[in-house]
Amino acid sequence: MVNPRSSSSYRLRRSRFVVPPTIYRLALILLAFSVFLFLVSQRQIPVFDRGPSLPQKSSELEERLWDSASGYGYRPCVKPTHKYAGIQKSTGATDHMFSPIENPKSERSSATAKYFLCAFVLMSYTLYCRFSPIFNFLLASSHYICDMVAVARLMNATLIIPQLDKRSFWQDTSTFSDIFDESHFIKALENDVHIVSELPKEMESAPRVRKHFTSWSSASYYEGMSQMWKDYEVIHVPKSDSRLANNDLPVDIQRLRCRAMYYALRFSNPIESLGKKLVERLKSHGPYIALHLRYEKDMLAFTGCTYGLTDIEAGELKILRENTNHWKMKGINSTEQRLGGFCPLTPKEVGVFLHSMGYPSSTWIYIAAGDIYGGETYLSDLRSQFPNLVSKVHTESLATVEELKEFAKHATQTAAIDYIVSIESDVFIPSYTGNMARAVEGHRRFLGHRKTINPDRKGLVKLFDMLEKGELKEDTKFSSLVIDMHKHRQGAPRKRYGSLPGSKGRDRFRTEESFYENPFPECICPTDHH
Structure with a gap:
């Protein structure tokens, strides 16, 4: 609706200020010239295939597309703290022990250290691991291997180089040394954990137990598990899963995980x-x-995502999902999955x-x-x-x-x-x-x-x-x-995310951001940090 007061006011202003014809024509000429200059200049702006045509300098655009700000002033920090002690070698050629991660000045700590020395003279404590390939097997195994390095440290154990399960649907016969530089792995961690290529012959008949450790466990959990050495000399860990908590672990254990992941695990x-x-x-x-x-076929079947596929392809994925026993979710609404960002x-x-x-x-x-x-x-x-x-x-x-x-x-x-x-x-x-x-x-x-x-x-x-x-x-x-x-x-840079609000019990550990997804702040420090 037109406001009559504003309309009359407009007529009054026009009657007082009449634009001369010559000035009016000059204004039109200037306007036309400005439009011409704008169109010419627009043709000179580089266009990147439907990308943003915002007026950016080439250097600014390159920086936005590719630059990562040179690390934002952070650097890797994986050196142990002054409280961390390496492996203490005994006089025997094959005997070894681990000092406690921290050395609290107490008689109990001293007695514990001595006990472990005696125990290692008498027997060999061994963690024996086998990993099963699943989605992204290589990277998942890397995580588990590094976790088991830390577990071996916590439990004062020798770690056997993992054997890779060759019965998976990948049918891959690769061994650890086919994928990783085994000698480098052992050498790089020699001050942290004793690692050997295979279980010694004399230990094959030693008392052993198969143990499924609880996922996302704390350091104290594994220190408690050390009581198992009273009855067994070999612990066989048969199942692949997240072995350590993401958070609330001693900084030296976290840094050991980083040394294992980013320095010791080098490809062949x-x-x-x-x-x-x-x-x-x-x-x-x-x-x-x-x-x-x-x-990929397995991922689309696992997530139940069929957007853009034919009915035949969607049916094929559904059959694969239903016939894969260890995939618990069967009836999945593809549309809901996609709208939720899960595809x-x-x-x-x-x-x-x-x-x-x-x-x-x-x-x-x-x-x-x-x-x-x-x-x-x-x-x-x-x-x-x-x-x-x-x-x-x-x-x-x-x-x-x-x-x-x-x-x-x-x-x-x-x-x-x-x-x-x-x-x-x-x-x-x-x-x-x-x-x-x-x-x-x-x-x-x-x-x-x-x-x-x-x-x-x-x-x-x-x-x-x-x-x-x-x-x-x-x-x-x-x-x-x-x-x-x-x-x-x-x-x-940002600190690792904690558990989602509302998550309870052990489920909250599942919702935490993975330590290996973001090892900040334990393994990433400001450049001025000492």
Whole structure:
């Protein structure tokens, strides 16, 4: 409705201030000239394929896309504290003992140390571990191995190099030494834990027990478990699971986990060699993204996510889920999963996300994953937007058949190659949060908070659905929404998240952020910290 008072006031102002015709024509000419200059200048602004057309200098754009602020002033800190004591060697060639982690000045501590010395003269305490490959087996096993190093320290035990279960659905015959540098692992931890390659022959008939340790347990739990040495000389740990709590452990135990994970566990020479070659070849083209694209058959079946698939494909995944006994969830609503942010991003969605973040189509992207479900049928959507899409197996432009020959049929070894390329990438982006993504993120944090962008899947799905309905377009506005959504999801320093509000009992440990996903603050310190 028109306000009569404002209308009469407007007529009154017009009657008092009449614009001369010459000035009016001059104003129109200036306006037209300004529009012309604006259009010309707009043509000179570099446009990155539907990315944000905000007026940014090239250096500013490069910094936003690739820079990780040189570690934000933090550095790795894994040296033991002054309270930490290494292995105390006895006069015997094979006898050893562990001093307590902390050395409180008390008679009880002294007596305990002496007792362990005597005990180790009489018998060998051994932790014997076997790990079963599941999703992201390599990285999960790495976590468990490092946890068992810490457990061996807490229980004053010798650790046997783990045997890898060869009966898994991966049918991988790889041994520990095929994947990791075994001699380096033993040498790097020699001042922390006594480690041997195999159980000595004379110990094969020694009293032993199979023990399923409680997941996410404290240091005091394992110190209590040391009472088992009164009756047994070998403890066999048959089940893979999280062995130690994420939080509230002695700082020296936490740092031991980091020394084991980031220094002792080094990949075998063949894996290291090929991994470094792939990194060099990728970097020869400029900065690159390592994309952990979890659009794999087992992951889609496990999560029950079928968005964008055909009815036949959705049915195939449902059958796989129902026939896999250890997957407890059977009836899953795919739509609810997706809206809740519990589904891996599709290759097409990843392409839209990367463009919206501002990455040009010329960007080199390495796919760190297994076989993508549907193969090129679904990868083509991403490849059409980013032609320089490569992996270790899908193109000979990165690795030759001869180079990959010795790794054929060894999924754990090719996963290790993916890990190296992901750690060294300029940007790491996981399409779904799993063991691999968590491990890589934690390692990149440890190495200086290298840029790691975690897509907000729940928020992105809302935007993608609005695109599909025509309520949004892939333009500057859309890009700004995506960029703003991810300002604080790029690997900057922060303390590890605790349990979710409302979680109770042992369930609260499940909701804590993994120590290996973010070893801050125990293993990451300010540069001025001493």
